[in-house]
Amino acid sequence: MNKLELIQALKDTQNLTKTEAIKCVDIFFGEMAKALEKGDRVEIRGLCSFHIKTYDSYTGRNPRSGEKVVVKPKKLPFFKVGTELKKRVDR
Structure with missing residues (x-):
């Protein structure tokens, strides 16, 4: 949908x-x-919840060139499915 x-x-x-x-x-x-x-935090009871996860800076690798790059710290939304929705989907 x-x-x-x-x-x-x-x-x-x-x-x-x-x-x-x-x-x-x-x-x-x-x-x-x-x-x-x-x-x-956003919570919709029985369906899901969203919260912000904070990620620290780290050293990564460019997959094309192989060179090391510093990845800046970031915040991303995180989705967690609710128990009731899990049960409805897994019938």
């Missing part, structure tokens, strides 16, 4: 206009992104 399919499902099940459905989806994902930008 992609964003457009999610918008269509919301529109059909909740009798919303397409504009209203787009606004709902944009608000939902926008607020999630804002929370993660601030470093907050």
